[in-house]
Amino acid sequence: MSRPLFxxxxxxxxxxxxxxxxxxxxxxxxDAARRELRRWNDRLDFLPKTDERLQQFLSSGAGAxxxxxxxxxxxxxxxxxxxxxxxDRVYDGEARRVEMYEAAVRHMRGFTFExxxxxxxxxxxxxxxxxxxxxxxxxxxxxxxxxxxEHARRELKLPVTGPYxxxxxxxxxxxxxxxxxxxxxxxxxxxxxxxxxxVAREAIRPTLQALVAAGCRVIQVDExxxxxxxxxxxxxxxxxxxxxxxxxxxxxxxxxxxxYRSLFPALLEAKRCRQWALEFxxxxxxxxxxxxxxxxxxxxxxxxxxxxxxxxxHRDAVERPxxxxxxxxxxxxxxxxxxxxxxxxxxxxxxxxxxxAWAKLESLVSGARLARESLAGSAG
Amino acid sequence: xxxxxxxxxxxFPRPETVVAATRDLDRGRARPEEVEAAYRAxxxxxxxLERELGLLPRTGGYLRWPDLFRPFAxxxxxxxxxxxxxxFETNTFYRQPILRHPPERTPGALxxxxxxxxxxxxxxEAKVILPGPYTFAELLDNQSGExxxxxxxxxxxxxxxxxxxxxxxxxxxxxxxEPLLVLRPPEGPAAESVRAAYRALxxxxxxxxxxxxxxxxxxxxTFPLLASLPVSYVGIDLAETDPDALSAPQGLPGLGLGCxxxxxxxxxxxxxxxxxxxxxxxxxxxxxxxxxxxxxxxLLPWPAAVRKLRMLPKARAEIVSTxxxx
Numbered sequence: 001m002s003r004p005l006f007x008x009x010x011x012x013x014x015x016x017x018x019x020x021x022x023x024x025x026x027x028x029x030x031d032a033a034r035r036e037l038r039r040w041n042d043r044l045d046f047l048p049k050t051d052e053r054l055q056q057f058l059s060s061g062a063g064a065x066x067x068x069x070x071x072x073x074x075x076x077x078x079x080x081x082x083x084x085x086x087x088d089r090v091y092d093g094e095a096r097r098v099e100m101y102e103a104a105v106r107h108m109r110g111f112t113f114e115x116x117x118x119x120x121x122x123x124x125x126x127x128x129x130x131x132x133x134x135x136x137x138x139x140x141x142x143x144x145x146x147x148x149x150e151h152a153r154r155e156l157k158l159p160v161t162g163p164y165x166x167x168x169x170x171x172x173x174x175x176x177x178x179x180x181x182x183x184x185x186x187x188x189x190x191x192x193x194x195x196x197x198x199v200a201r202e203a204i205r206p207t208l209q210a211l212v213a214a215g216c217r218v219i220q221v222d223e224x225x226x227x228x229x230x231x232x233x234x235x236x237x238x239x240x241x242x243x244x245x246x247x248x249x250x251x252x253x254x255x256x257x258x259x260y261r262s263l264f265p266a267l268l269e270a271k272r273c274r275q276w277a278l279e280f281x282x283x284x285x286x287x288x289x290x291x292x293x294x295x296x297x298x299x300x301x302x303x304x305x306x307x308x309x310x311x312x313x314h315r316d317a318v319e320r321p322x323x324x325x326x327x328x329x330x331x332x333x334x335x336x337x338x339x340x341x342x343x344x345x346x347x348x349x350x351x352x353x354x355x356x357a358w359a360k361l362e363s364l365v366s367g368a369r370l371a372r373e374s375l376a377g378s379a380g
Numbered sequence: 381x382x383x384x385x386x387x388x389x390x391x392f393p394r395p396e397t398v399v400a401a402t403r404d405l406d407r408g409r410a411r412p413e414e415v416e417a418a419y420r421a422x423x424x425x426x427x428x429l430e431r432e433l434g435l436l437p438r439t440g441g442y443l444r445w446p447d448l449f450r451p452f453a454x455x456x457x458x459x460x461x462x463x464x465x466x467x468f469e470t471n472t473f474y475r476q477p478i479l480r481h482p483p484e485r486t487p488g489a490l491x492x493x494x495x496x497x498x499x500x501x502x503x504x505e506a507k508v509i510l511p512g513p514y515t516f517a518e519l520l521d522n523q524s525g526e527x528x529x530x531x532x533x534x535x536x537x538x539x540x541x542x543x544x545x546x547x548x549x550x551x552x553x554x555x556x557x558e559p560l561l562v563l564r565p566p567e568g569p570a571a572e573s574v575r576a577a578y579r580a581l582x583x584x585x586x587x588x589x590x591x592x593x594x595x596x597x598x599x600x601x602t603f604p605l606l607a608s609l610p611v612s613y614v615g616i617d618l619a620e621t622d623p624d625a626l627s628a629p630q631g632l633p634g635l636g637l638g639c640x641x642x643x644x645x646x647x648x649x650x651x652x653x654x655x656x657x658x659x660x661x662x663x664x665x666x667x668x669x670x671x672x673x674x675x676x677x678x679l680l681p682w683p684a685a686v687r688k689l690r691m692l693p694k695a696r697a698e699i700v701s702t703x704x705x706x
Contacts, residue, residue: 021407114645115681118394120464120473121446122402127681129645169471171645171684183619183641183648229469257466257473282463287523314464 005375006328006341006368007088009307011254011277012159012222012348013100014078014093014357019057023070026063034058040354046080047073071096075147082154085358086365089157089218094348096144100222101169102126104161108203109135110174123351129171134198139210149215157218158211162253163200163239164232167192168225189232196235200242208247218250220277224347226267227258233266240270252277252307256347260293265300277307279346282314284327291327294334306335309346310367311360316352318359324367329374338375343368382661383668384705385436386692389555389593389615389638390509390676392441393685395422419443423499429686433693437507437553437589440499447474448511448557449520455489456538458482462521468559468596470643470679477520479531485538491549503550512558512592513539513577514566529573536577540584547588555591555615556581559675561606562597562620571605582610591615591636595675600625607632613666617674619643623660635666638674639695645684647691654698661704669705671695 017040019033029037037058041047047054057065078093097103102125105111110132116124145158175198176191208219221243226236244251251272255263256279267276276297284290294306310327311319324343332338343364349357394402401418404410423440430438445451453461453475462478491497495506511519513536522531543554566574581590592606593615599606603626606614613634616623619641637660639653657669671692677685700706 114684116394116396116399117471117681118399118678119471120475122406124394124399124403125471171643173644173646176644177646185620225471227466228471257464285463312463 003088004368005338005372006343008086008361008365008368009089009157009277009342009344010082010087010091010093011220011307011309011344011346012094013097013350014081014095014348015350015352015354016074016095017077017354020070020074020077020095023057023065024067024074026065026067028060028062028064029058040077040081044077044080044084046076072147075144076151079148079152081354081358082361083152085361087361088154089342090152090154091157091159092144092148094159094350099125100159100161100348101166102128104140104166104203105170107137107140107207108166108199109133109137111170114171125169127169127171130167130174130195132174134195134202136203136206139207141207142210142214145211145214145216155218156216157220157252158216159220159222159254160204160208160211162221162223162226162236163196163204163243164236165223165225166199166204167196167239168228170195192232193235193238196239197242200239204243205245205247208243208249212247212249216249218252220252220254221273222254224254224256224258226253226255227260227263230259230262233263234269236263237267237269240273244272247272250274252305254307254347255279256309257282261296264296268300268302273304275305275307275342277309277342277344279309280331281309281312281319281327281346289330291331292334294331298334298336303337303340305340305342306331307342307344310343311345311349311364313345313347313349314351316356318356319363319367321363321366321370324363325370325374328367328371332371332375381703381706382666384696384699385668385670386433386696387435387437387507387670387672388430388439388441388677388689389595389636389672389674390442390557391445391678392426392439392443392676393678393680393682394443395425395682398422398443419498427499427501429689433689434696435692436505438495438501438505439507439509440495440501442495442509444498445493449474449477449516451490451493452483452511452516453477455486457484457486458524459520468563472679479520479522479524479526481524482526482534483524483538485541487545490542491546494546494551496549496551503546504552506551507553507555508543508546508551509555509557510539510542512556512561513581514570514574515558515560518560518564529569532570532573533576533580536580540580543581543584543588547584547586551588553589554585555593556611558592558594559596561592562594562599562602562616565602565605574605575609578609578611591634591670593636593638595638596620598622598625600627603628613668613670615670615672618656619674623656624663626660626664628664630665632664632666634668634670635660635664636670636672639671640673640677640688640691642673642675642677642679642685642688645680645688647688648695650691650695650698653695654702654704657699658702658704669699
C-alpha cells in the first residue's frame with residue numbers, strides 16, 4: 001500500500017457523542033443531543049438525511065429506538081470522523097466499548113469486578129480481581145470489527161488491550177493467593193508472570209486468532225501499563241509474544257506515560273511487533289525535548305516503525321500545525337529515519353470534547369503535511 | 381506495655397456515589413451541589429467508620445484531593461499544575477507540579493483542603509497529611525534555577541509556615557509522605573538538606589504529633605537516617621520492608637507498621653501481624669507502635685478498602701493479647 005511520508009493514524013478511543021450516550025441507554029434525545037447529531041451529520045454525512053430511521057431517532061421518545069442501531073451509528077460516526085479529519089489509518093473510536101480494560105475483561109472467565117478505582121483527577125476505571133483461572137467466554141471485538149470492515153473507507157487498525165495491562169490493572173488474587181508467602185515480593189512477581197501468560201494464552205490469543213480469521217490485518221496491542229513496573233519490561237514482551245504466537249498480522253504496541261528508557265532493551269524481545277506507538281507530547285516542553293528519547297532506538301539498532309505521539313490528549317489547548325511539524329522533525333532527527341514515522345495522538349482522545357479532538361487532529365494532519373514539505377524543501 | 385494506635389495513612393478511595401457524581405459533573409449531567417452532597421455523605425460515612433474501628437487520629441479520607449501535590453501546585457505562587465505523571469509503580473497518575481519561580485505560600489489556601497474544612501471532624505481530632513519536603517522537591521519539575529539541595533530546605537521552611545498556620549486553627553497531628561526517602565535515598569549533602577528541612581518542621585511542630593511515612597520501597601537501607609529525624613514516629617510499608625532487617629539506634633521514637641497492602645484485595649492475617657509486632661517490639665524497642673495501611677488505600681475500590689480496614693481492630697486485639705503493645 002502506498003502511503004505518504006508521516007502517515008497519520010488513530011490511537012484509541014474518542015469521546016462518545018451525547019446522542020449516542022442517550023440513545024444507547026434508551027433515553028429520549030434532548031435539544032443538545034439533536035443539535036450535536038445534526039451538526040456532525042452536516043459535516044460528515046455519516047447518515048443519509050433522508051433516512052427515515054434518522055428522523056425517527058431524532059423525534060422518538062425514551063425506549064422507542066433500538067439501542068443496537070444507535071451503537072452501530074456510533075461506530076459509523078467514529079469511522080467517518082477519523083476519515084473526515086484526514087487520517088490514513090482509522091478505527092471506530094472504540095464506540096462500542098465501555099472502556100479499554102472492562103470491555104475486554106467482561107469477556108473473560110475467572111474475573112470478579114470489585115468497583116471503581118481512580119486513575120487521575122476525576123477519571124476512574126472499574127477494576128476486577130482474578131478470582132479463578134483465566135479463560136475466555138468467547139472472542140470479543142468481532143462484531144465491532146466486522147461492522148467497521150464493512151463500512152471503512154480507509155485502512156483499519158484495531159486496538160486490543162494487551163495481556164500485561166489486563167493483568168496489571170487487575171488484582172491478582174487467584175495466582176497470588178494460592179502461593180505460600182503471598183505478601184513477599186518474589187511470590188508476587190512469579191504469580192504475576194503466571195497471570196500475564198494465562199491472560200495472553202487463554203484469552204487474548206484466541207481473540208486475536210478469531211479477529212485475523214475475520215479479516216483483521218493491522219492490530220495495535222495497547223499496553224499502557226507497560227511502564228508501571230520497570231523491572232517487568234521483559235514480562236510485557238513475554239505476554240505480547242505469547243498472545244501473538246503463530247498469528248499472521250501487522251502488530252504494533254502502544255505505550256504511554258512511561259519512562260521508555262526503563263522498558264528498553266527488554267521490550268525489543270517483542271518479536272512480532274512492527275511498530276512502537278508512543279506518547280511524547282504530554283512531556284514535551286520548552287525545557288525538555290521529549291522526542292530526543294527516540295535516539296535510544298537508534299542506539300539499540302532497532303529499525304521498527306514509530307507511532308509518534310504529537311498531541312497531548314489531556315489538555316484542551318490545540319497544538320499549532322507548526323508545533324506538530326517541529327515535533328515530527330525533531331523525532332526524525334533523533335530516530336535518523338523519517339520514513340519509519342507515523343504520527344498519532346499521544347493516546348486516545350476520549351477525554352477531550354469532539355470539537356477539541358477534531359481541531360487537534362486537523363493540526364496533526366496539517367503538521368504532517370508541513371513536515372513533508374519541510375523535508376522536501378531541505379532535500380531540494 | 382507500649383502504646384498502640386491505628387490510623388489511616390493516606391487518601392481513601394472514593395465510593396461509587398462520588399465516582400458517579402464527579403463523572404456526571406464532567407459530562408454535564410450533575411450540578412456542583414450534587415457532587416458536594418455526594419462528598420459530604422461519603423466523608424460522613426468514612427468518619428463514622430474511622431470512629432467505629434477506633435482509628436485515631438482520623439482523616440475523613442482526603443477524598444477531594446486529586447493528588448498529593450495539587451493543593452500546593454494550584455495554591456502556591458511559583459508553582460503550576462503540570463503534566464500527567466505516573467505515581468510510582470501504580471496505574472494512578474498525578475499532575476507533576478512545575479516550579480518556575482521560587483515558591484511562595486498563599487496563606488489560608490491549604491486549610492480549605494483539610495478535614496476540618498471539608499468534613500465534620502474537629503481539627504483537634506484530624507491528621508494533616510502533607511508531602512514531605514524531600515519527596516516534594518524531587519518529584520516536581522524544578523525550572524526555577526534553584527538547586528535541588530536548597531529546594532529541599534526551602535520546602536521544609538514553607539511547610540513549616542503552613543504548619544504554624546494550621547496549628548493556630550487547632551490541628552495538632554501531622555504526617556509527611558516520603559516514599560522517595562526509601563526509593564531514592566538521599567546521600568551526603570542531600571541527606572543533610574533533608575535533616576535541615578525536618579529540623580525546620582520540628583521547630584514549627586512544637587508539641588504536635590508528627591509522622592514520617594514511607595511506602596512503595598524497602599526502608600531498611602535508609603532506616604538509620606529515618607530514625608534520626610525529629611518526628612514522633614516513622615512508618616514503613618511491610619509489603620516492601622522486612623522489619624527483621626531494620627537496625628536502629630537506641631531511643632528509636634515510634635514505629636509505624638504499614639500492614640495493609642492496597643495492591644491486593646486479599647485480607648491480611650491479624651495473627652501473623654501480631655507475631656511481626658511482637659518480634660519488632662522485642663528487637664527495636666520503639667516507644668510506640670502505629671498500625672495502618674502501608675500505602676494509601678485509594679488503590680482499591682471502596683468496598684475492598686473497607687473490608688481490609690476492618691482487619692485493623694482484629695489485629696489490635698491479637699497484639700494486645702500477646703502483651704507486646706496495647
